[in-house]
Amino acid sequence: DGGITQSPKYLFRKEGQNVTLSCEQNLNHDAMYWYRQDPGQGLRLIYYSQIVNDFQKGDIAEGYSVSREKKESFPLTVTSAQKNPTAFYLCASKFQAGGSYEQYFGPGTRLTVT
């Protein structure tokens, strides 16, 4: 089956700890994205990557870091510098960064930091 997988589905961490969220796709898509979803605020873009070894900050990149060492993988690290890390995190991918191609979303990871 082709698609996007995110793991784990639920993640709990103590305040002050860094945590890495996994995102893998086997769709052979060039572009990958990370969004954060909070109640009543829709999805907000954290980081995106158009090609391997390249990524750009989105609207709310502070306190987050990413890497894109392989085409199929785009892990997101939530660092202790992120003031309000508890949220639902969604990864997406797209055939090419430009153009009118659909963004496909993964099932999400719900992160709770206490």
Added chain:
Amino acid sequence: QKEVEQDPGPLSVPEGAIVSLNCTYSNSAFQYFMWYRQYSRKGPELLMYTYSSGNKEDGRFTAQVDKSSKYISLFIRDSQPSDSATYLCAMSTLIQGAQKLVFGQGTRLTINP
């Protein structure tokens, strides 16, 4: 002012009703307009994708775009309990060659049997 405004609801209607969901936007550079459906604790899935002003129909769903008024709508005919979900409008523009989506807040819809 947010770039995309969407009434968060919640909206509750009886089965079989016609549902109208709406978004307004302020950025005239938006080129593509989308509606996503998101079930609870799941990732969004694309429902409708339109480029220009006008209507696009797919089964019970109709997407409408009015660029002159910066207003988009999604109509659901003969609504079913399985349509109960959060509906997100999204609009895209290009930033340095990459598509960037801007989402509305989402409208939570419940269809009552």
